[in-house]
Amino acid sequence: MKIVMAIIKPFKLEEVRDALTAIGVHGLTVTEVKGYGRQKGHTEIYRGAEYAVSFLPKIKLEVAVASDQVDKTIEAITNAAKTGQIGDGKIFVIGLDHAVRIRTGEADAAAL
């Protein structure tokens, strides 16, 4: 099992969700985050006071999938979240040792 973690542009969330649902991924955790990569930040001006805002709002989504699903998941997210512009985000894949469904006690693959 793996956790596929993706940082995407906030307005792409719905498309990514639809793409993941289409390939049979049924659970997703989403967090509003801030950060920067190559896109850097932008400038905000309030009555002449200029602030360099270096952290941009992004969405972090985490989805736990079986190992054989990882490639399909990455492909779905990439296709849905891509605009071709700088700042589209990144995908990280992390190993997952164990999973439990709290309600039933089911473990690992059955819990996903």
Place this chain on the structure above:
Amino acid sequence: MTFKRPTSAGLIALAAGLLTATAAYAEPTVNKGDNAWMLTSTVLVLLMTIPGLALFYGGLVRSKNMLSVLMQVFYTVCIVVVLYALFGYSLAFTGSSDFIGGFSKAFMAGVTTESKAASFSVDANISELVYFCFQMTFAAITPALIVGAFAERMKFAAVVLFVPLWLIFVYLPISHMVWYWPGPDLIQDAAKAVAAATDAAAKTAAEAKLAEVNADAGFLFKMGAIDFAGGTVVHINAGIAGLVGALLIGKRIGYGKELMAPHSLTMSMIGASLLWVGWFGFNAGSNLEASGGAALAMSNSFVATAAAALSWMFAEWIVKGHPSVLGALSGAVAGLVAVTPAAGYSGIMGALVLGLIAGVVCLIFCTAIKNAIGYDDSLDVFGVHCVGGIVGAIATGILVNPALGGTGVMNYETLKAGYEFGPQLMSQIKAVGFTLLWSGVISAILYKIVDVIVGLRVTAEKEREGLDVTEHTERAYNM
């Protein structure tokens, strides 16, 4: 003599009116329409402060200091109302010296439902109680404006002490100096007596009486300065006190380095718009009568405000490349401030030009000049209120010119409006200079006194944590 029921009071007043009708002059009457307008204006001015100003300021600070600003503004209103009833009204609006009134109306002594206050027309009085309430709301908003200058770092205990001291030693004297005068009825009666005098002795006596009536007025009023709704009394007064405070307290931690973006420009938009709405009570109410003069003040308060919002917005767009919401809101407030002293004197096209100028001048002060000097006036009380007030106060001396569509300055002895450019402009400049000095110097002393007693500034740790939790043990947003 007190009356339990208003109807009997009315009948006796009517009888008294009939009896005095044969006397030298008729007792001025109170017009219910004027009273109704002044009652309305009074609550509009309260609306400016709470929640208007509170939300405008609150939205501009970081969310950790939202409640501290709301609390400081709300406290200011409450303490000023209490002190105004106890002795503030008396010190502002009774005769005593040119600089401050006396205690003859302290504890509201002698001010009843029958008491009358003069307006700006002969025989058009309003109830003194509504005049008291109306003036009280002005006294409340003025120190509340100062709060913006030292926002996000002042101890609440310091605000609690500073506001009443500032009311007593700065606001009440200046309002007495600018706005205390005998009123049109007394001046007219004395002038008529001079005209009616048949022999030399009677004429001399009548002229002495007229001089005595005219002498019973505030220092700046007698100097000939005109200030319709409070350019000097409210805005220059508060603006310079704010700058002095910002300089004495020092910059906020992280000023110029850390992000200090407004936490909710939505709140500021609501607040600024409520300020605009309430300002019709402030400016058109300052006419003290529901007459054409009030309508002129209202028209000017519409036009100057919109013009200033546009001029700030377009100037910023041209210079910085983007039109900002905060810029448009700030411009509107700058326009309201600038038109305040001119509201009932300027013609409408004059107010339009005044607004256009005020928007750009205040923009330059709040951005280029503030950054160049490097003081931290958190919410630009100086750049908007003091600078806008100065622009307005001086422009009033020009725009009142009937040749420019202004009303001229009424002479209540002849009941004719006149205008002289040089003397009027000089009076305006002197009044501005005097207010800057008086408020600047005395405010500095008061800040020092407060600093010695309770300390002005919270600890660095509390400032970082935010005043809401450390001073008030509450949070504005629990989500």
